[in-house]
Amino acid sequence: MKERSSIAVIGLSVHTAPVEMREKLAIPEAQWSRAIGELCNLNHIEEAAVLSTCNRMEIYVVALSWHRGIREVMEWMSKTSGIPVSELREHLFMLRDSDATRHLFEVSAGLDSLVLGEGQILAQVKQVVRVGQDSGGLGKNIDRLFKDAITAGKRVRSETNISSGAVSVSSAAVELALMKLPKAHFLSARMLVIGAGKMGKLVIKHLSSKGCKRIVVVNRSAEKVEAIREELKDVEIITSLSMR
Numbered sequence: 001m002k003e004r005s006s007i008a009v010i011g012l013s014v015h016t017a018p019v020e021m022r023e024k025l026a027i028p029e030a031q032w033s034r035a036i037g038e039l040c041n042l043n044h045i046e047e048a049a050v051l052s053t054c055n056r057m058e059i060y061v062v063a064l065s066w067h068r069g070i071r072e073v074m075e076w077m078s079k080t081s082g083i084p085v086s087e088l089r090e091h092l093f094m095l096r097d098s099d100a101t102r103h104l105f106e107v108s109a110g111l112d113s114l115v116l117g118e119g120q121i122l123a124q125v126k127q128v129v130r131v132g133q134d135s136g137g138l139g140k141n142i143d144r145l146f147k148d149a150i151t152a153g154k155r156v157r158s159e160t161n162i163s164s165g166a167v168s169v170s171s172a173a174v175e176l177a178l179m180k181l182p183k184a185h186f187l188s189a190r191m192l193v194i195g196a197g198k199m200g201k202l203v204i205k206h207l208s209s210k211g212c213k214r215i216v217v218v219n220r221s222a223e224k225v226e227a228i229r230e231e232l233k234d235v236e237i238i239t240s241l242s243m244r
């Protein structure tokens with residue numbers, strides 16, 4: 001009997017896999033099109049999309065056969081990451097049809113994020129569609145799935161209070177840190193931020209918006225600290241230490 005096609009998601013996330021494993025599997029945006037091409041060349045895969053962020057690496061496919069399709073994608077993930085299938089299997093989750101759809105809707109709504117309701121993931125889901133369009137289309141089913149997930153993500157944010165309060169890892173970290181400090185000390189306290197990459201800069205911006213303007217930044221190299229100093233002129237970057 002001929003098997004029917006399934007929508008499937010095979011992936012791992014901050015809830016199922018350590019950062020070292022997520023880093024090995026991560027696919028930078030510039031390589032999404034190539035990855036989609038390789039996945040669609042597998043025998044039982046008709047359509048594919050890659051959702052690769054700091055917190056998750058998920059592959060959505062339309063598979064002609066659930067079992068064979070899943071196996072091919074797992075082997076592809078193993079080949080691209082260098083992680084044996086036996087090890088990957090312990091951290092992967094696999095969902096099919098309505099479960100896969102519900103999962104993407106939850107991801108898009110920020111319900112599966114480390115910080116509930118964070119907004120960056122919705123932009124990342126949108127980016128998957130944008131990159132798909134620029135490289136010839138994701139395929140009709142996956143394209144529909146992602147567009148519906150974007151609609152769901154927007155509705156959840158506009159019709160509920162999920163995005164009130166801390167809505168990113170950096171803002172949550174700042175709120176948590178400031179809970180330890182009486183408000184009267186915000187202006188005079190010296191705050192230590194380790195790292196001056198994108199996250200470090202966001203932390204400094206959040207601290208600054210809360211009134212903490214004296215910040216010690218520790219970073220491997222000086223350039224990024226200098227760039228932050230230039231951009232955030234109202235913040236006093238007191239010391240920049242090199243860890244080299």
Ligand SMILES: NC(=O)c1ccc[n+]([C@@H]2O[C@H](COP(=O)([O-])OP(=O)(O)OC[C@H]3O[C@@H](n4cnc5c(N)ncnc54)[C@H](OP(=O)(O)O)[C@@H]3O)[C@@H](O)[C@H]2O)c1
Pocket residue numbers: 054055120169195196197198199200219220221222224243
């Ligand atoms: N960006 C996001 O929205 C986001 C969201 C959630 C989680 N995260 C996670 O947060 C972490 C930082 O992300 P990011 O976006 O801020 O990265 P990034 O912009 O690339 O910054 C990386 C930082 O780490 C330092 N670094 C890198 N390799 C190093 C090494 N070998 N020795 C010492 N320092 C080193 C860099 O120093 P130099 O300036 O000297 O290069 C820089 O300060 C990552 O684990 C990421 O997965 C990021």
